[in-house]
Amino acid sequence: MGHQRLGKLPTHRYLPDIVRYLVTGGAPTAPLVEQVTEVSRDALKHALRDPVFVEALWLLIRLPQAAASKDFGAALADIGIGARPPTSVTELMVAYNSALERVQRRVHAGATDLGDIAREAGAAALAEAVEAGMPMWSPTAADVQASVAALRSPEKFGALAHHFHANIVERVIHYYVDRTLHKLVGADRVARSVHDLATYNSAIRRHCIEAALIMRAFARDWLGKNQYRDGKDISRDGARRFSAFAVEKIGNELKNRKGPK
Template sequence: MGHQRLGKMPAYRLLPEIVRYIVDGGIPTEAVADQITEFGREALKSALKDDVFIEALWLLIRLPQAAATNNAPRALAEICIDGATPSSVSEILFQYDRSVERVQRRIHQGSTDLGEIARRAGLSALAEGMQSNLPSLWNPGADDVWASLVSLRRTENFAALAHSFYANFVERVIHYFVDRNLHNMIGPGRIARSVHDVGTFDSAVRRHCNESALIMRTFARDWLGKNHYRDGKAISRADTRAFSSHAVEKIRIELALRKGKP
């Protein structure tokens, strides 16, 4: 109830071309990446207005920082995370998901599908970040899990986390529209001639979203280093919104430079 559908976003017009480029082949990688980057930029601009999107990104920043404090339970409670020390990655993901979902319920009249997409992108980024920092994939102990979470506060690891979040978000937004139109895409004489073509599309979209979001790594690393470590700021939701706004502008500038525009 009260749920608002996204409808056709400003860059929806780019989707047929994105699909056609990837399925037909023979188009330079730069052209495909430009289309996806432009689409993602428009989605991110819309997401800046969604409090759930901001919450999902803000928690990715603050959760590792809170876990690293001398009084972690208190610091976690301050950001609406259960202060009990989790013993598994799944428990941390559950706490993150529940906290973001709480915001969704609170503002449910103004919640959009972009917020839901951001929640899932945040979960994926957090899981990927923690798994990559575990000493072993086989039965890691509670101390290993906690150390992995704490390690995400480092600037380089946050850069990877932000990259993963933005790449996941843009990929999911593209699929939000495409998956609803698969029945119109597949068949003789259509954009995708077979299910295999759709599989090729999925792989290519994932690759190009990752490539397009790479420009975020340096910016995210330097932003956190300046604001949190140099200036000692406790990153607020307003700071997170400003960070994401600058991120969108960075993507726009990068896209313009790649196209040879001033």
């Protein structure tokens, strides 16, 4: 990422165990997969103070609302994404990333690597959700808009928020671990084959998805209450407050799943 400001977070005793697994190979045990996520609990708390994290989540809330409006272009301009409706998922991702990069430049002094992680996590969650609602052959700009608009339903937003937060936890883990991989790959270092690393990555991904699953119902009910029952126009502060509760819930879930010390 060019700079390593996450390194200021507290050091966790599990990191040597992560590296040890990568060096020795073998199947990851359930306790290790649970313990390794401890590094993400503090990162999630720090993320709440990063304006890019808040913006990434807020755009995931407001983009579907914009796509459902009568004037998609004007609604996009209102939330800072530009006035040109995307004609493809790729254009949508470029617009989403560009909006977050502008926030990073504007608040450079307060930006952290967690902002980069949130931007990547949000883009990945959004792309996956939008592509799932697209026709397989020759999608049009109208298809893109309809697929984005569908995400305004509480149920689909619950899934989107779930994957956004799971992506952040996963990326924080890899932020620490992947910097050592170049030292570990080789016949005389890391185990048996690249398949071991794929197995490890898969276990981490599964664990993050499971740990953040609590978000799905919480996010669904939160959006249903605020947007549909109360008719609120959700602000960035509202998104921050929502995520503060989300971070607490996921943090507790990670703590419960950590395993014995």
